[in-house]
Amino acid sequence: MSYKKWVYKYKYLKTEENEFSEKMQKYTIMFNQDFISNNPPPQETVKNLSNQNSSLIEEEILELKPEKKGKDLYKELAKEFHPDKGGTDDDFKDLNSMYEDENVLGMYVKAEELGIKIEVKDEEELEEIFSKTCNSLQNKIQGYQTTAAWRWGTVNEEQREILALAIEQQANVKRRKK
Numbered sequence: 001m002s003y004k005k006w007v008y009k010y011k012y013l014k015t016e017e018n019e020f021s022e023k024m025q026k027y028t029i030m031f032n033q034d035f036i037s038n039n040p041p042p043q044e045t046v047k048n049l050s051n052q053n054s055s056l057i058e059e060e061i062l063e064l065k066p067e068k069k070g071k072d073l074y075k076e077l078a079k080e081f082h083p084d085k086g087g088t089d090d091d092f093k094d095l096n097s098m099y100e101d102e103n104v105l106g107m108y109v110k111a112e113e114l115g116i117k118i119e120v121k122d123e124e125e126l127e128e129i130f131s132k133t134c135n136s137l138q139n140k141i142q143g144y145q146t147t148a149a150w151r152w153g154t155v156n157e158e159q160r161e162i163l164a165l166a167i168e169q170q171a172n173v174k175r176r177k178k
Helices: 003-034 043-049 053-065 071-081 089-099 104-114 123-145 148-154 155-169
Strands: 035-037 173-175
Touching: 003 035, 003 104, 003 123, 003 148, 035 155, 071 089, 071 104, 089 104, 104 123, 148 155, 155 173
Parallel strands: none
Antiparallel strands: 035 173
């Protein structure tokens, strides 16, 4: 696929993911208003995990962490986006997030928006990276649709009672009394 097509595909998927994210937030609020969780709050789980040799685990993770893709591109864009160089905090946070997620295609799109010419060195490697980025966005969108909150937010009223029973059994929650 050509570079331009990858950019268009990425922009489309990013827009789609943003729309799904907004819907997911709405459905999650609706779900939380209708159900009470029987599971312990996430904070307790995090505290328990952090007490179990977390420093040893963190050291192992740091040793195994490979070098991120797009490091040179990140450095080039950081010169433009850094708040000390005239960029905004939000743009710099977005850039850092893209780098952490290895969203090289997103960084190319940002560079293109700014009119920064980036030399493409290895088109085969970029094709693989761009494909990975787009697949990641598609998986994120599909992930929203597999949640109980999404199903609860999109089900019609006729099927809501049946779904409520299934959610109570599978997700270990109880429906609030109306």
